[in-house]
Amino acid sequence: MVDLKNLIEITKKIISREDVKYIVGYKKGTYGFQIMPAFAYTPEDAEEFIYSPLCSKNLAVYTILEEKLPLKRGEEEDKRKIGVVVKGCDSRAVVQIIQEKGLKREDLVLIGIPCRGVIEPKKIEKMFPNQTDLIEVIENDNSEYIINIGGKTHKVPKNELLSDVCKSCEFPNPPLYDVLLGEEVEITETEEFSKINELDEKPTEDKWEYWKEHFERCIRCYACREACPLCYCKECMADTLNPQWIRRSVNLSENTAWNIMRAYHLAGRCISCGECERVCPVNIPLMELNKKIERDVKKMFDYTSGLDEEEKPLFGMFKPDDPEDFIL
Amino acid sequence: MEEFEPNIIGFLCNWCSYAGADLAGTSRIQYPPNVKIIKVMCSGRINPMYVVNALQQGADGVLIGGCHPGDCHYSRGNYLARRRIAVMKRLLEYIGIEPERVRMTWVSAAEGRKFAEVVEEVTEDIKKIGPMKKIRRENVW
Incomplete structure (x- = not known):
């Protein structure tokens, strides 16, 4: 606390x-x-x-x-x-x-x-x-949230409101x-991000049906990009005109390409804060893609992002014995 | 009905796989004409978005060819490509695009026979799963 x-x-x-x-x-x-x-x-x-x-x-x-503006003559950098x-x-x-x-x-x-x-x-x-x-929420020691609304006190179990x-x-x-501030939290056993496993076991067609339904809704507002702390490229691939990686039109093909690109660019970088999913106006489960990549990367390359400042980026290095079972 | 003839885009590295394909040609080895080759300087040059864009623009499959590990002309390009494609392949599979559509292979300049075999295998696999319609770009003008 x-x-x-x-x-x-x-x-x-x-x-x-x-x-x-x-x-x-x-x-x-x-x-x-x-x-x-x-x-x-x-x-x-x-x-x-x-x-x-x-x-x-x-x-x-x-x-x-x-934003760092260019300096005027004689001006010193802040x-x-x-x-x-x-x-x-x-x-x-x-x-x-x-x-x-x-x-x-x-x-x-x-x-x-x-x-x-x-x-x-x-x-x-x-x-x-x-x-x-304006409503305030306090957490008590019994894993409950105390919510005061109009003089009425609601007690809600933590698990019901906690972010996935x-x-x-x-x-x-x-x-x-x-x-x-305060003392370190004890790390308790965590649930696995189970949504991925459910979908992973389904046949390819069902997976596509699931994602098609989501990607068709995408309006490409790029809120996921703006909210993400790691999407900070000066010029995003989605904005370039030459080459134009993604066309401007909002349709299934371009939406899928955008969502693949966004998820892939965060491979080995995403730190699972869940902001992209939180800001999505059409509720696309973007964290599923991020978590899926995170898990693959952990399994294949034994790499976890955001823990060591000195570590090299995932795609900027290699090990000679990386898995290559998929290669013909 | 006419048999489905897939379009396969082959991104081959200049130093090994492309030379391998060249050898297959000069040695008169028969292989399916479905693969359309794009020469790149190194398999590490291949942006994984090339794969997605190829599938969007009418390819039914993508074949990526590089040098054998340790043989890369630029010493580490194929190792980097291996990581990138491994992650991309799994992501595409998770989204619901058949994993057979994205293939990677190591072909050296001396392996004309192997190149022909790989192309045959990939073409057959893609013939089985049929044309790629899922993320095909519709409004081509």
């Missing part, structure tokens, strides 16, 4: 330092179960920081979104650090970005939070629809941090 006072105190202390530009954290939203990202430039801004099981957003994405509040998966995303040389470790201040799992917004909105007031990816999370504690 994260002590809020502690969080604010530490944030204030860090933002008062001269070499820190701003800190990204969570603050209350405006209605329902919303949580917003907050940017603290001064110690006063840090007052509104919160942490609750509703904080499902992956803030690591903000570290790479910062070399101050950026602070981020990170959960287990967010921290892994940061490690992965550092590993790919997208960020430098010395440019970051990481406030680590041992995560006990976050609530899936889609699930809680289904359970308590159309809320206009959190159920199978193996790294709730951030592997990389400067300050850790």
